[in-house]
Amino acid sequence: MSTVAEQANPVHVRSLRKRYGPVNAVEEVDLDVRSGEVFALLGPNGAGKTTTVEILVGVRRRTSGDVRVLGRDPAEDAPEWRARIGVVPQTTGAYTDLTVREVVEHFAAFYPAPLPVAEVIDMVGLGKQARKQTQALSGGQARRLDVAVGVVGDPDLIFLDEPTTGLDPVARREAWDLVRYFADRGKTTVLTTHYLDEVEALAQRAAVIVGGRVVESGPVAELGGRRATPAAVSFTRTDGLATSLPALPGDAVVEEAEGLVVVRTHHPTEAMAALLPWAAASGVRELPDLRIHRPSLEEIYLDLIRSNQEGGVV
Amino acid sequence: MSAPDAVLTQESGAVVLDPARSIVWRAAVARSSVELKSFFRNRQSLVFTLLLPIVLLVVLGSIFSGTVPGTHTDFKQMFIAGIIACGVMSVSFNGLAISVAIERDTGMIRRLASSPMPKSAYFIGKVVRVAVTGTLETLLLLAVAVPAFGLPLPSTAARWETLVWVLLLGAVACTLLAVAFSSIIPNARSASAIVTLPFLVLQFISGVFFPYSQLPAWMQTVAALFPLKWMTQGLRSVFLPGDFARVEPAGVWELDRVALVLAAWCLAGLVLSFLTFRWRGPNVR
Numbered sequence: 001m002s003t004v005a006e007q008a009n010p011v012h013v014r015s016l017r018k019r020y021g022p023v024n025a026v027e028e029v030d031l032d033v034r035s036g037e038v039f040a041l042l043g044p045n046g047a048g049k050t051t052t053v054e055i056l057v058g059v060r061r062r063t064s065g066d067v068r069v070l071g072r073d074p075a076e077d078a079p080e081w082r083a084r085i086g087v088v089p090q091t092t093g094a095y096t097d098l099t100v101r102e103v104v105e106h107f108a109a110f111y112p113a114p115l116p117v118a119e120v121i122d123m124v125g126l127g128k129q130a131r132k133q134t135q136a137l138s139g140g141q142a143r144r145l146d147v148a149v150g151v152v153g154d155p156d157l158i159f160l161d162e163p164t165t166g167l168d169p170v171a172r173r174e175a176w177d178l179v180r181y182f183a184d185r186g187k188t189t190v191l192t193t194h195y196l197d198e199v200e201a202l203a204q205r206a207a208v209i210v211g212g213r214v215v216e217s218g219p220v221a222e223l224g225g226r227r228a229t230p231a232a233v234s235f236t237r238t239d240g241l242a243t244s245l246p247a248l249p250g251d252a253v254v255e256e257a258e259g260l261v262v263v264r265t266h267h268p269t270e271a272m273a274a275l276l277p278w279a280a281a282s283g284v285r286e287l288p289d290l291r292i293h294r295p296s297l298e299e300i301y302l303d304l305i306r307s308n309q310e311g312g313v314v
Numbered sequence: 315m316s317a318p319d320a321v322l323t324q325e326s327g328a329v330v331l332d333p334a335r336s337i338v339w340r341a342a343v344a345r346s347s348v349e350l351k352s353f354f355r356n357r358q359s360l361v362f363t364l365l366l367p368i369v370l371l372v373v374l375g376s377i378f379s380g381t382v383p384g385t386h387t388d389f390k391q392m393f394i395a396g397i398i399a400c401g402v403m404s405v406s407f408n409g410l411a412i413s414v415a416i417e418r419d420t421g422m423i424r425r426l427a428s429s430p431m432p433k434s435a436y437f438i439g440k441v442v443r444v445a446v447t448g449t450l451e452t453l454l455l456l457a458v459a460v461p462a463f464g465l466p467l468p469s470t471a472a473r474w475e476t477l478v479w480v481l482l483l484g485a486v487a488c489t490l491l492a493v494a495f496s497s498i499i500p501n502a503r504s505a506s507a508i509v510t511l512p513f514l515v516l517q518f519i520s521g522v523f524f525p526y527s528q529l530p531a532w533m534q535t536v537a538a539l540f541p542l543k544w545m546t547q548g549l550r551s552v553f554l555p556g557d558f559a560r561v562e563p564a565g566v567w568e569l570d571r572v573a574l575v576l577a578a579w580c581l582a583g584l585v586l587s588f589l590t591f592r593w594r595g596p597n598v599r
Contacts, residue, residue, distance in 0.1 A: 057428060059594040079337075082430035089428070091599055093421030097355040098348060109344035110431040112337075149425060 006032050007068060010157045010188045011039075011056060016065035018051050018212075025051045027212045029065070033190055033205075038183050040199040040220070041192040043209035044305055049192045050090050052209065053161050056190070057087045070157055083111055086155030090162050090192075092142050093149070094134065101130045104148050111153035123181065124148045125174045140167045147178060157188045164198060176202055196297045208301065210308040224300035231268040231294045233275070235287040236260055246278035260289075268292045338432045345431075345439030353409070353443055362506060363409040364447065367401035368454055374523070375463045382525050384561045387554055391466075394459045395553045396522030399484065399545035400513075401455050405447040406485045408513055410440055410492035412505040418598050419502035427593040440489065448485045465553060473552045476569065480548030483576035487541045490583025497590035500597075516542045527561045534563065541579045548572040 006012055011033035018026040026048040033039040041049045054060035055067060058074030067074060072081050095103045104121055108114035121130050124144040129137060134145060147163055160179070164172045172195075179189055179202050193199060199206055199220055207217035208224075216224055230251070237259045245254060249267040256262070265271050272292070279287050353359050371394065378389045417423045426436060459465040468474045495512075499505050517523065519533045520543040526534065537543040550558060551567035559567050592598055 059424060059427060059598075079430040079432065082428070085428075087425075087428040089421065089424060091421055093425055095422065096416070096420070097352040102348070102351065106344045106348050107425070107429055109340050110429045110435075112430075153429070 009034055010070055011190060012068040014066040016055065016067060017063045018055060019063045024212055029214050031207060033188060035188055036186050037204045038179060038189040038191060038202045040203035040206035041209060042199060042206055042301060047209045048212040049209055050161055053159055053192060057085060057159050083153060084156045086150045086153060086158040088147050088150035088160045088163050093146055096135055099131050099133055100126050100145055103134060103145060104152055107149045108152045113154060114152050115154045120148045120152045123178055140171045143167060147175065158182055160189065160191045162192055164195065196301055200297055208304050210305055215308045216304055223297065224304050226295055226300050229295050230264040230266050231292055233263040233268050233271050233292050234260060235290040238284055238288050240284050241279065241282050246274045248274055338435055341431045341435035342438040345435045346442035349439040349443035350446060353447060359409060363404045364451060367397055367404050367451065368458060371397045371455060371458055382561065385558050387558050390463050391554055392525060392550060394463060394465050395549040396546040398452060398455050399542060399549050400517055400522055401451040402448050402481050402485050403488050403542055405451050406444045406488035407492045408509045409447065410444060410489055411496045411499065411509045414493060414496035415499040415505040416502040421599055423593060424598050444485055444489050452481060468552050476548060477552045480545060480572065483573065483580060484541055484545040487576050487579035487583050490580060490587050494583060494586035494590045516540055521546050525561065527563060541576055544572045544575045
């Protein structure tokens, strides 16, 4: 069930399904994207991310489910609704025989209140290429032109399907700045990506899709029980250390194998405060291989994919 | 759009524009300008759709000699009337089918479908493209044929009228058929090749290179099912002497039938393009 507040979200999806013949590309997708946030859709290739986005932007019909985007059913394909959403599809477009400026001007003409064309071209970092024919652009530049085409209408809600795939690191950062630019203006962004650093840098919340299902969704910092997973303090035993460890925080769980000591706790600072004087008292001034490790988004993500693809429980 | 807006516009004395109409107008201008730019900047479209008929005219016009059997008409003149019809088919059918296939394959149609562009603007752009390039093609062919091969310009106002409506109906039919035909072109790379086949076959069987009356009966029957045969027949009535009609299949120009068949193709093309044109789907990349 969904509340009235949830239905007012820019993107509101319940029980979305898409079947291609016998194959369920998307089954049971629920999503809520809140106003003003950057929301990331994560998942392996073929998980149903692009199909989901294509249904949300109204270029693909759904088999069943309830979908509201900016309060409307995308299948209605209403022009005034289209004027409020921006779309950057996964595949890079080709606009043969036109210059960068001509392409952006052409798309700007369809919107009631577009951004200034020159500004958009500068924003995506194509200022120097504005008069260039598009077939002379590099792959990364062509991708940025796609982004310009997607955002020139100054949309309230932007869908970016893998916008930075194929971009060099500098161009990626420029694309990030662009996402932040729209976020700062109170716009909402839905982003699909393979890059977890991109998610951590840009998105407030994310959903992980595996095999057509949302297996996890929530704030990026809490994804996959990340916040609930204890940190691991580890070091290698060395000569001179006392056999028994000092008094550690109450929740600490200690594992020791082949000389590697791992202390799992939600209070790694306290654990360090106990471990360092204990080592010093034994005359060890340097604990070999000492590190504090918190699960990265990448580990959480890979775990989620592995457990769901092997048919494991979530 | 609301009532107070309208009042305000009237008070300020500005031109009152229907907002819906001005959106279509702006989008149609943007589409038309892009259509024309991409036509005239693209070497492939210039050479294959615009120049090919002119090259054919010059080369074959210089080879053909003698008169059409049973008439006093120079073979060249019959051929030129046919090649003008081909030129118009080339820019409307070939040119459009290729451009729609390319736009579908390279993401243009998908991006247009994702924008608030009124769908009519896309087709208005195509019509402008065909109108401009078709007129240009006809003028270029006439500009070569009249001085170089002694083609007489239409001698009466009625003949000029026939020239205009035959080309107009023919271009509309070919344009609509091109939109429908593009749906069977799988990708941009094969577009030119796939489009050339029906064009070439129709040229041979529709009385362009050979007098229609000398073709085998079955070939005449097949050709009579398609627009090009009727376009060439209509244009022969414009450029050739009245007594040439004797060697036409019916012994007369049959202009009413030309109009009927071409109009029927316009209608069929409209229905077919409605049934086959897709803004979205697996083939729209």
